[in-house]
Amino acid sequence: xxxxxxxxxxxxxxxxxxAALFRDVSNSAFLQEQLLSRNPEFEYAFLDxxxxxxxxxxxxxxxxxxxxxxxxxxxxxxxHSEVVLSLSPSNNISEAYRRWGVTPDKTKGLIAVKIVVTAxxxxxxxxxxxxxxxxxxxxxxxxxxxxxxxxxxxxWPKVKKYYKLNGVxxxxxxxxxxxxKKQMQNLILMGMxxxxx
Numbered sequence: 001x002x003x004x005x006x007x008x009x010x011x012x013x014x015x016x017x018x019a020a021l022f023r024d025v026s027n028s029a030f031l032q033e034q035l036l037s038r039n040p041e042f043e044y045a046f047l048d049x050x051x052x053x054x055x056x057x058x059x060x061x062x063x064x065x066x067x068x069x070x071x072x073x074x075x076x077x078x079x080h081s082e083v084v085l086s087l088s089p090s091n092n093i094s095e096a097y098r099r100w101g102v103t104p105d106k107t108k109g110l111i112a113v114k115i116v117v118t119a120x121x122x123x124x125x126x127x128x129x130x131x132x133x134x135x136x137x138x139x140x141x142x143x144x145x146x147x148x149x150x151x152x153x154x155x156w157p158k159v160k161k162y163y164k165l166n167g168v169x170x171x172x173x174x175x176x177x178x179x180x181k182k183q184m185q186n187l188i189l190m191g192m193x194x195x196x197x
Contacts, residue, residue: 002142003131008063015066018114018130019058021049021149022140029104031138038077041133045083046102049109049153051162052087053185055145060189061086062113069117079115089163089191099162109153110140156181163188 006017025031034042045065052058065082068074076082076093088096102110112134116125135142143149160166165184174180 002144003127003134004145005127006059006062008059008066011063011066012070014118016116016118017062017066018116018127019062019145020112020131020134020138021143021145021153022110022112022138023049023108023143023149023153025108025110025138025140027137027139028102028107028110031107031110032102032104034137035081035102042137043078043080043114044134045080045111045113045115046107047084047087047100047111047113048103048107049111049150050107050155051100051159052111052150053154053156053159053181053188054147054150057087057185057188058111058113058145058150060192062115064192066115079117080113083113083115086192089188089194108140110138111145112138159188160184163191 003018003020006019008017011017031042031046035044035046045062047058061083064086065079068082068086069079074082075091076085081097084101085091085093085096087100090096114125114130163184165171165187168187171180171183174183
């Protein structure tokens with residue numbers, strides 16, 4: 001099973017977070033259609049992996065979304081769509097969906113996030129049930145949700161554009177690409193945090 005239960009500090013014990021990464025996804029249009037029709041069987045955050053740079057990037061968005069939900073401050077229909085918005089440095093919801101959500105025929109790398117709130121669920125949603133549903137409906141190859149695999153999927157020019165990092169003077173000082181990417185991650189996380197204030 002390629003589904004992982006994510007451990008996130010300071011998340012209420014009532015919340016369980018599961019995530020999986022897929023490559024070579026061929027049915028992104030179908031998945032987006034399920035989200036747009038608000039099919040309750042598809043209560044997930046489906047994220048385009050090319051816009052995610054690391055596990056920390058992903059975990060920060062999930063934490064922000066859960067924090068927003070627990071404070072009764074959702075700006076989107078549910079905690080899953082709030083994960084998508086949490087990735088954005090702005091409050092433009094439709095732009096966040098276009099940039100970080102699943103996009104027909106463009107999303108080839110997909111991260112599926114399922115947030116289960118035990119007090120709200122009528123029946124127990126287990127990791128096994130989540131994985132069975134995802135493996136039945138996501139047409140792609142499951143791979144480990146690791147920084148190494150995420151880095152293979154990341155479209156850095158797109159990420160730099162989305163977070164307005166092109167032409168940032170501090171980044172030009174770094175000759176080492178790994179150090180530059182770490183600095184970009186720091187700037188991205190700060191941008192996400194500032195939007196949440």
